[in-house]
Amino acid sequence: MAAGAPRIFVSHLAGVPVFDPNGDQVGRVRDLVAMLRVGRRPPRLLGLVVEVIGRRRIFLPMTRVTGIESGQVITTGVLNVRRFEQRPTERLVLGELLDRRVRLVEDGAEVTVLDVAIQQLPARRDWEIDKVFVRKGGGGALRRRGETRTVEWSGVTGFSLEEEGQGAENLVATFERMRPADLANVLHHLTPKRRAEVAAALDDDRLADVLEELPEDDQVEILGKLKEERAADVLEAMDPDDAADLLSELPEEDKERLLTLMRPDDAADVRRLMSYEERTAGGLMTTEPIVLRPDATVADALARVRQQDLSPALAAQVYVCRPPEETPTGKFLGTVHFQRLLRDPPFTLVSAVVDTDLEPLSPDTPLPVVTSHLAAYNLVAAPVVDDSGSLLGAVTVDDVLDHLLPDDWRETEFHHDEAPTPGHGTGTTAGTGIPAAGTDAAEGAGHGR
Template sequence: MESTDTPSRWEKLREIIELGDQQLLEEHIEKISAAELVHAMSHLDKDDQLRLLNLLSPDYSAYLFEEIPDSQATELLEKLSAEKAATIIQEMWSNDQADLISSLEKEDAEAILAKMSPEEAEEVRRLARYADDTAGGLMITEFLVFPESETVADVVENMNQHAEEYSDYNVQYVYVKSGKGRLIGVLRLRDLLLSPPHTPIRKIMIKSILSVTVDQKLDQLLEFFEEHDFVGVPVVDYQQRLVGVALRKDVLEAAADRSDAELMRTRGIVGGEELRSMPVFLRSRRRLSWLSVNILLNIIAASVIAIYQDTLSSVIALAVFLPIISDMSGCSGNQAVAVSMRELSLNVLKPNEILRVVWQELSVGIINGLILGLLIGMAAWIWKGNPYLGLVTGGALAINTLVAVSLGGAIPLFLKKVGMDPALASSPILTTVTDMFGFFLVLSLASLMLPLLT
C-alpha cells in the first residue's frame, strides 16, 4: 500500500466527493488503510460525509460503517433516508446490524427495518434483543449448518451452488444438526473434502463439541478463548439448537470496547463515547454533569483549609505539602479502586464483601503508608531543618494512605450494591474524602504542635 501523509488523504477524499465520481471514490478508499479512512472521515464536515455515503455503493458504505466509531456511525445513519440506510445495513455482518439498529431511536430503527426484507428484519430484531455483553449479542448468524442425513456430496454441491453467498463467510467448520435442529456435531473441511461423496456427514463429524449458550457473559467468553485456541465457538439456545457463532475477534473487540468505556466513565465522560466531531453543546453538557458535581465536592474539601487558615498562615511551609499529600493519597486510593473494579468485572468479588476487601487493603496501606510517609517526612525535615515538620507531614501522609486504600477498595463495592455506576462515581467520592481527611490531618497535627513548628 502506498504511503502518504494522512492530511492529503482526506483532502483528496473531499476533492473526489466534489467531483461526484463513484468509481474514483471507491478506488481511493481501496488504496487507504482502515485507520486512514477513519481519520479522513473525522475531518469531513457532516454534509460531505452524507454526500460520501450517497455516492458509495452499499457494500463500500457498509465497510466504512464497520470501521468508524459506533457513535459516529449512529449519527450518520440517523441522517440518511430509511431506504438508503437499509441497503447499507443489509451488507453488514449480522452482529453489526443488530448493534447499529439497537443504537437508534425506536422510530428510526423501525423505519429502516420496514425497508428490509421481512425475514432479515425479523433476524435483526431477534439479535437486538440480546444484551451486548452476551454470546447472543456478539454472535454472527452467517455460518454453515446441514442436517445429519446429508451426504458429503450434498454438502459439497450446496457449497458450490451458493459459492458467491458463502464467499464472505468465515468458513472454518461446517456444523451438523439433528432432525429437531439440535447441534450434534462439527465437520472439518479437510474431512469433508477427503471423504467419499456418498458418506453421510454424521459418520465423519466430530461429536464431542464445545459450545456456549446465548446468555453467557463476555467474561465467560474471554475465559473460553483463553483456554481454547479457536477462531469461533458455536452458540446454542436452551434447546441446544445452533443459533450463531461467536468469533474470537469479536469477543476481544468487545472486551476492548468495554475497557475503553470504563476508562471514559472514570474520567467523567458521561453518556458514553465522545468524539470531537459531536455537537459542542452535547459534549459540554455531558462533561459539565460530572464537573459540576466535582466542583461542589472540592469546595467541601477546601472548607477544611478555611477552618485552619490561622495555622496555615503561621506555618506557610505546610501549603507546599498539602497538595502532595492530597495527590499521593488519591493515587494510592485509585489503585485500590482499579483492583476492585477489575475484580467486580471478573466476578471474583461480590458487592457484599466490603469488610474482606478493607482487611486485605489495610496490610498494603500500612506498608505503603509508612514508606511514603518516611520519604515525605525526610524531605520536609531536610528542607526546613525541622524534624517536627517532617513528623506532621509524614504522619499525615502515612495515615491518609491507609484510609485511602481502604476506602478505594470499598467504595466501588458499596456503589455497586446500591445500584450506582462504580466507574463514574468512585473517583470523585474517594478524592473528596481523602482530600478532606488529608487536609484535616496535616492542619490538626500542625495546630497541636504549632509551638514546635514556628
C-alpha cells in the first residue's frame, strides 16, 4: 500500500480472501501476527496467518502484501507453505489482543479491547498497530452499555512490554532497533545457550541479516541449533553469496539436506555460487542485482533503486539486459549509474543512457584484479558476465572488503574495547554488555521476519 494509506481495523480482515497477482485465491486471513515493544511504542505488525488448501495455516510476511482493499488482500504471489508456528515474542492480534481487559492511561479506568487498527508507516513497508477501540464498563450482559472510544496505542496500558522483568521478551524487544552488525556483536558475547534462545526468537529476515555479520563459527553454531526447515528458511532470506559461504562450512551431508529443503530457485542460485572458486568474481558476486529490460524507463529504474531491502552498493546502478531478467540473464547490454538516472527525464529509456565503456568482469577474475577494477574506476559494484554475454551477478565493494580483511577481523572487532564517545548512549543490561532499553545504542535500524 502507498504511504498515507487509510487505517484498517483488524476485525474487518478476519476471513477475507487472499489473492496472488493473477487474481487466483490462495487462502483466507485467520489472524495477524504482531510483536510487542518496550514501553508504549506501537507494536509492529509482522504478517498474516493465512489458511490455505487443506486447512494448513501459514505465515505471510507484510513485506509480501501489496494491497489491502475492498475486502481482499493481494500478495506478491511468493508463499512459504510451511505450517505457521508462533514464536515467543509474537502475539496473535485476533486471538490474544481482542477482548483483553486493559486500562486507560489518562484516568486508570478499566476497558475492554474491542478492536485495533493498523496502518502502514509513511514511505516504508512497515506496519504498526496505532489505534485501540475500547469500551468502558463491565463484561457479559452489561458490556454493550459502556461508552466506546478509539484511543492511541500509547493511551492504554496492560498488554505492552514493561521495562523490567520481561526476560527473553524484553531482551529481544531491546534488540529490535539495533543494526544487524551491533546485534551480531551482542550475540557473539552471549553464552551458547542464550545465543540459541535469542536466535530462535528472532524472525527469519532479522536472523538472516545478523548471521551475515557474525564470524563463521557462530554462524555454523546457530544454524545447527535451528530446526532444519527453519534453517532452510533463514538461508533463503540471506543474500545468496552469504548463504553459499555459510553452507560451504558445513559437512557435505548437512549442506545437501538444507539445499533440498530450500525453494528450488534459491537453492539453484546458491549451488551456482558454490561452483566458483571462493576468491574470484564468481565466488564473490551476488546473484540478485537490479536487472532491467532495454525498454524500461528511468522512472522504472528509480522505482527499483528505492526498494528498502537493497544495500547501498546494489542500489548504486542498474544492469540492462535482454530477457530473461533473472540471472543468468539474456545478453548484457551495459550499466546505468544512479547519478545518470537522476539527470535524465523519467520517460527516457534506460537503453538510451546505458554505459558500455567499462568491460564487465568474468566469473574467474581473481580477487586482486576485482579489487583493482573497482578502485581504478571508483566503483562500488561491477557486473559479472559469462562467455556467452549473460549477466551472472554483481560484485559489490562490501563483499570485496570482507575478503581483503584478515580472516578473524570480525572476532577482532567484537573483542575490541574502546572508550565510549561522549554524547553517545552507553547504558547496558547488567551482566550482558547488552544496550539497555531506551539508550542510544538501541536506536539503530532493523527489519523483521
